[in-house]
Amino acid sequence: MMQQEYDVVVIGAGFGGPVAAKKCADAGLKTLMLERSENPGEKVISGLTIPIYGFLFGPSFIRDGNPPIERPVDGIRNYVIYDMKAEDIETVELRIPRPLSPIVAFGYNAYCKPFCAWEAEQAVNAGAELRTSTTAVDVIREDGYIKGIVTDRGEIIRSRIVINCEGSQGILAVKAGVRGKYPPQAISLADTYDYECPKEVIDRVFGHTLRFCWGFDELKIAPPLGHGNGLMSWPYRNSIHWMQDQCLALDNGQVPNLRRLFDEYHENITTQLPWWRDEIAPSAKLRARMWEGFEIFVGLDDRLRNMPNYTDGMILAGDVAGLESTGLCDGVPTAWFSADIAADVAIEAITAMDCSAKFLERYNRRIKAHSIIQWAITNNGRWNLRKAQESHDRKELRARVDYQFGPGILTHVGTPLVKSILRGIRKDPFVIKKWARMFLRYYYNWENECSSQDRLPGRRKKKGALGITLVFFDALVIVFSPINWAIACLLEPLAGAVNLLIKAFRPVVELGLRASIKMEPLFNPLSRWMIDSVKQADPSIFVSGSSERFRGQPRKDRVSLS
């Protein structure tokens, strides 16, 4: 069979693969993306809120583009359930208040398939080749170097470098001897349900807020045996995504009978949880049930976290590199960040004509220097929460929920978040314009069920008050950009103190949060004006600065290969 040659082979067209493929193709590299399913994203299963830091600090084509989203999310309402039958339930909430919410979002809910397909389309538009229904079954090794891959059809595809984004199981990475099999205690099995539900019911019950449930073991709410990672529900546009997940083994090595327990827990929660039973169940219809395993606690174990993420001729990005968030249980932002870094390193390696492990070590260094990735994969809040579920101590359970999914998260996410914001402004003071446009454009797309590139019939072309406000905002950003840049440079090294400051002034921060929620009714008119203005706007006002990239045209700094 004829050999095929590429500069870069990217394995997987999930969330990470297309990011790497697009960047390599933009740089002028001959790039092939392989996907084992017939269409990108149809083997990706997740209950999915992609946290905002992924969009703000991730690949610019996502930030400046129009990915398909199901609902902007403004926060999390946790139900800490002490006794379900007695309805002894406490809520712990962290939410962006109006008038910022729902336009300024905490994250975006999405179905995996359309989102991954959209990403793959951007990579293809940039010049990457996408080959679906193709499984990479082995690597080609020559003199210890990985020089390409072998497909399930026996095709030999040679490349200068392979970027492996195959997903959490890492079957090819294990076969190639780069990674090992994880212990079952580190793996969570996510039992996922999709319920159709009328939008007006979701708007009324959820609004834009996620609902998570936590309880002691014997309540059989958050599955099971003190190792329950939780029960989470995500409002989408016309549906609710619902997930219970559980590690494959307990600390003592015992493997729980998940086949039986998941059914039991699902039955309990959907028939007993008051708001589900009374407000959702009458109008919800089960549409899909599926499951997937993911490497939830890999980052907490030194040995597992430090498994190699590169070798001679291959870089691993996303879940296959063990980058699932141990805290929030999301893998998308870390997949985006790492795939972006992997592409940078691949481009540098090909330019230097050196794809050795020694050269690729810089990938590992950059992953370790990335404040959000490191926060995401070393955060032990969720691990401690499962311990609290065993404790039967009300205060302990509430405190742990608060720490990980309530206001307490600010005491540990503050530093990486502020550091990333300052770094972003230092690198490009005008990025603030792009961030603002992103929030507005995504909200416009969500409200109008379209992409801002599609002009809606009959929609006015005038820029209106919002357009004028944005022009004024842009002027401020431009005028103050030297000052913003200087402040960012000055404060970035000090961002390490943000967590300490939030901890020290926690009562003041909480008072501020509570006050902002209490004051929401005062802002209702402004909130309505903002929502109506964005919904009715001429979408051209949401394109800022980076219009060249926004239209998916290649960058100018293409790599020249000798």
Next chain:
Amino acid sequence: MARTSERFPGVEWVGDTGVFIKIDEKRCTGCGNCIKVCLGCCFEIENKLARIKSLDECMECASCWYVCGEGAIDFAWPPGGTGYRSDWG
């Protein structure tokens, strides 16, 4: 023609996956861990050893591979374009 399952609505299984999960009988101790974690009911015990019953409802999560302490389970991705798919993941 895609196959569907009453137990798992919203999921289709397409093409012929072949037997992409294999059990090494010499290593299997019959502990049943694979049966406990397989939501697709792909395994059964016969003569005190695990065997593949059917991969018709397998969602390729590899949980069986992870929980097999004896390394008796060999898990590979099924051929391209085959196996489960869903629009609702």
